[in-house]
Amino acid sequence: MSAAPPPDLVGEIANHPLFAGLDPKLVRSAASTAQEREFAAGDLLAREGTTADTLLLILRGKVALEVGAADRPTLTVQTVGPGEVVGWSWFVPPFRWRFDARAVKPTRAIVLNGPALRETLSRHPAWGFAFLVRFLPLIAERLENTRIQLLDIHAR
Amino acid sequence: MLADPSPPAAAIDPEPPPLAPIPYVVRSVTTETPDTVTLTIRPSATRRIATPRPGQFNMLYAFGVGESAISVSRATPEGELVHTVRRVGKVTNALAALTPGDTVGVRGPYGRGWPIAEARGGDVVVIAGGLGLPPLRPAVYAILSQRESFGRVEVIYGARSPKDLVYYDEIQTWRRRTDVRFQTTVDAAGRDWYGDVGVVTTRLPDARFDPPKTTAFVCGPEIMMTLSAKALADRGVPRDRIWVSMERNMKCAIGLCGHCQFGPSFVCRDGPVLRFSALEPFLAVKEV
Ligand SMILES: Cc1cc2nc3c(=O)[nH]c(=O)nc-3n(C[C@H](O)[C@H](O)[C@H](O)COP(=O)(O)OP(=O)(O)OC[C@H]3O[C@@H](n4cnc5c(N)ncnc54)[C@H](O)[C@@H]3O)c2cc1C
Ligand code: FES
Numbered sequence: 142m143s144a145a146p147p148p149d150l151v152g153e154i155a156n157h158p159l160f161a162g163l164d165p166k167l168v169r170s171a172a173s174t175a176q177e178r179e180f181a182a183g184d185l186l187a188r189e190g191t192t193a194d195t196l197l198l199i200l201r202g203k204v205a206l207e208v209g210a211a212d213r214p215t216l217t218v219q220t221v222g223p224g225e226v227v228g229w230s231w232f233v234p235p236f237r238w239r240f241d242a243r244a245v246k247p248t249r250a251i252v253l254n255g256p257a258l259r260e261t262l263s264r265h266p267a268w269g270f271a272f273l274v275r276f277l278p279l280i281a282e283r284l285e286n287t288r289i290q291l292l293d294i295h296a297r
Numbered sequence: 298m299l300a301d302p303s304p305p306a307a308a309i310d311p312e313p314p315p316l317a318p319i320p321y322v323v324r325s326v327t328t329e330t331p332d333t334v335t336l337t338i339r340p341s342a343t344r345r346i347a348t349p350r351p352g353q354f355n356m357l358y359a360f361g362v363g364e365s366a367i368s369v370s371r372a373t374p375e376g377e378l379v380h381t382v383r384r385v386g387k388v389t390n391a392l393a394a395l396t397p398g399d400t401v402g403v404r405g406p407y408g409r410g411w412p413i414a415e416a417r418g419g420d421v422v423v424i425a426g427g428l429g430l431p432p433l434r435p436a437v438y439a440i441l442s443q444r445e446s447f448g449r450v451e452v453i454y455g456a457r458s459p460k461d462l463v464y465y466d467e468i469q470t471w472r473r474r475t476d477v478r479f480q481t482t483v484d485a486a487g488r489d490w491y492g493d494v495g496v497v498t499t500r501l502p503d504a505r506f507d508p509p510k511t512t513a514f515v516c517g518p519e520i521m522m523t524l525s526a527k528a529l530a531d532r533g534v535p536r537d538r539i540w541v542s543m544e545r546n547m548k549c550a551i552g553l554c555g556h557c558q559f560g561p562s563f564v565c566r567d568g569p570v571l572r573f574s575a576l577e578p579f580l581a582v583k584e585v
Contacts, residue, residue: 216486
């Protein structure tokens with residue numbers, strides 16, 4: 142077990158919409174392997190295809206989720222801001238990022254350790270279930286937004 | 298600049314709209330996007346149409362080509378009118394090809410506009426998609442000109458991409474205001490765009506308003522309006538306080554020919570601005 146996490150970090154995780162109201166012991170456990178990080182505009186938070194071992198809770202700033210192909214310009218398909226999260230690839234095999242995540246402006250985020258969180262959630266199924274009840278709607282919402290984008294609602 | 302508040306009811310010209318178009322002269326043409334222009338026109342002689350209310354539309358006649366319903370984006374007390382036109386076919390191509398000094402026929406104003414007075418005393422959420430901003434623009438100015446009569450004012454404007462945003466400079470001015478929150482978002486963008494990306498409904502969770510006391514004005518493509526109205530209703534905005542502006546093909550624009558029928562309504566006469574509660578059964582969209 143690592144040293145007690147700084148109380149500020151515990152507080153910030155506990156206040157983030159993803160964790161607000163969840164068991165304080167789960168929050169403390171997540172905080173014990175987390176760190177707070179600042180990203181400058183243009184910094185990459187995640188690179189498509191690389192190992193996904195983090196879950197980022199955005200506290201400030203804005204992050205663009207980008208998709209690209211060698212033969213066409215990079216396209217931002219969504220921006221994510223304070224109170225939102227980046228990353229579920231840490232939870233789903235093969236644990237590789239599905240997109241690039243790039244800070245559009247100076248961004249502060251709490252970086253949670255994905256494998257450690259997975260391990261904690263699998264050891265405590267009640268926490269795991271409570272966490273999934275929070276996490277799955279975020280994934281469902283992204284999926285729904287992507288489907289709306291595919292409808293091309295601005296076409297006549 | 299707050300030049301175009303909605304005129305008080307007593308100031309509205311009581312004359313019925315003319316049946317034959319009145320000639321107006323094109324004063325300026327501004328390119329908004331690759332397929333959209335904004336025309337500023339003024340009466341060529343002493344005759345002019347009555348001052349339109351926010352949300353009303355005119356029939357613009359491209360001589361020798363035909364007529365199209367086009368929303369009023371601005372109307373000055375001097376009778377100048379601003380219309381934003383997207384080229385989609387014969388008439389709109391002819392209108393968008395007009396140059397300063399050309400003549401265009403105008404009849405109107407037609408339809409029921411945004412019920413701004415009904416929104417007084419509560420919060421207002423305005424959601425515009427693409428070319429839905431022009432008909433909402435006079436409503437936003439009307440609200441801002443009586444700012445103290447409303448609670449929070451949130452404006453969300455979405456377009457397909459940054460190059461599809463209209464009134465770009467004006468948006469920057471609105472964004473600097475502290476008494477209205479203006480969010481812009483696009484469905485997809487390149488790295489040169491520093492704003493938000495995501496469909497227009499993704500900005501709604503960020504908007505601050507008290508749902509039961511909120512009136513919403515929504516205009517844009519039909520799917521976008523349906524999804525936005527549903528998202529507002531899910532958030533608790535009463536369905537009869539959500540107003541959407543419908544588009545249907547028009548001919549007479551005075552409730553005679555039936556071309557614009559939508560459900561039980563004639564869009565030209567009963568709309569274009571209608572309550573979502575009345576339209577919802579006819580706006581079926583497959584669950585997405
Ligand atoms: C109340 C109202 C307000 C409007 N405001 C504006 C405005 O501010 N600016 C603007 O550019 N347009 C506006 N429109 C739409 C405009 O009237 C039509 O785009 C125009 O009449 C098309 O005529 P056209 O001869 O250029 O195209 P057409 O040759 O008639 O049609 C070309 C293509 O456009 C499609 N189309 C035609 N009319 C519409 C429509 N109403 N909605 C969706 N698709 C259509 C047709 O199906 C066809 O595929 C408004 C329509 C209404 C009813
Ligand atoms: S256009 Fe003729 S009834 Fe509406």
